[in-house]
Amino acid sequence: MSPPLLEASGLAKLYPVGSGRKRGTLHAVDGVDLVIGEGESMGLVGESGCGKSTLARLLARLVDPTAGRLLFAGEDIGAVPLRRFVRHSARRHIQVVFQDPTESLNPHFKVFDAIADPARRLGSASSTAEVEAKVRRVAGLVGLPPELLGRTRTSSRAASAPGSASRAPSWSSPGSWSSTSQPRPSTSRSRP
Numbered sequence: 001m002s003p004p005l006l007e008a009s010g011l012a013k014l015y016p017v018g019s020g021r022k023r024g025t026l027h028a029v030d031g032v033d034l035v036i037g038e039g040e041s042m043g044l045v046g047e048s049g050c051g052k053s054t055l056a057r058l059l060a061r062l063v064d065p066t067a068g069r070l071l072f073a074g075e076d077i078g079a080v081p082l083r084r085f086v087r088h089s090a091r092r093h094i095q096v097v098f099q100d101p102t103e104s105l106n107p108h109f110k111v112f113d114a115i116a117d118p119a120r121r122l123g124s125a126s127s128t129a130e131v132e133a134k135v136r137r138v139a140g141l142v143g144l145p146p147e148l149l150g151r152t153r154t155s156s157r158a159a160s161a162p163g164s165a166s167r168a169p170s171w172s173s174p175g176s177w178s179s180t181s182q183p184r185p186s187t188s189r190s191r192p
């Protein structure tokens with residue numbers, strides 16, 4: 001049997017806060033266990049400050065965990081330091097899809113570079129010609145006119161073009177949650 005897509009155990013993120021005598025530790029996420037299978041999705045709800053975004057950052061490997069294990073398809077990705085994870089084979093399979101697509105695009109980037117940047121960074125296209133072909137193909141898939149590729153997001157309003165090249169992550173069933181100093185989030189799950 002293949003391992004779950006994503007598996008966290010005892011996942012924690014602690015931040016040092018304050019200074020001098022007021023120095024302390026903020027438990028943004030503390031002791032999260034969850035299992036998400038392929039094709040499953042998970043909803044996470046909870047009051048402001050309970051650690052939802054921090055947990056999402058941990059699962060997407062945008063911050064290093066303070067403690068705990070994080071496995072992707074059975075591989076321990078939580079132990080790979082961030083600076084090395086950028087080049088890790090699992091990196092291209094993990095993607096954050098932002099609620100507001102316009103806010104997720106760098107306003108200084110031309111549309112071409114906004115699409116080309118991940119292809120270059122994740123090594124899915126090596127030569128300039130390959131990058132260009134990929135950008136044009138992806139733009140075509142979402143009905144983006146080629147003449148907009150040389151413009152920025154604001155000048156082209158291209159960000160509102162239908163569709164996206166991004167792939168939403170598939171999340172699954174929750175395990176148990178625990179948090180010592182923060183409000184406790186709750187989860188819901190569904191299988192498409």
Ligand SMILES: Nc1ncnc2c1ncn2[C@@H]1O[C@H](COP(=O)(O)OP(=O)(O)OP(=O)(O)O)[C@@H](O)[C@H]1O
Pocket residue numbers: 015017026027028046047048049050051052053054055
């Ligand atoms: N980089 C950081 N340094 C220090 N504390 C942080 C940092 N990031 C988050 N926190 C703290 O961790 C706690 C959890 O924050 P987080 O943003 O994960 O909550 P949230 O559930 O997403 O809240 P919201 O619903 O308001 O978006 C908060 O107390 C927050 O202030």
Ligand SMILES: [Mg+2]
Pocket residue numbers: 052053054
């Ligand atoms: Mg948040």
